[in-house]
Amino acid sequence: MGAEFLFMDDNARPHRANIVDEGLQSEDITRMDWPAYSPNLNPTEHVWDMLDRRIAAGQSPPTCLPELRRALFDECCNIP
DSSP states (O other): OOTTOOBOOOOOGGGGSHHHHHHHHHTTOOBOOOOTTOGGGOHHHHHHHHHHHHHHTSSSOOOSHHHHHHHHHHHHHTOO
């Protein structure tokens, strides 16, 4: 990943287990300081929110998994 690599997780309980901490330390991976319960700091959450809103605003919402996949793909291609 490179010398400036910084690991970002979401403070979920499984990510904070001692075994995870030990594994990250053994691989010399630096974890980003992350306040508890701060999903708005995670850019992925904003992307999913944008996709959800765009798909919901469409003419006909998807009714099955293949339609949802197609709608997500189409909207991903249109993200500015």
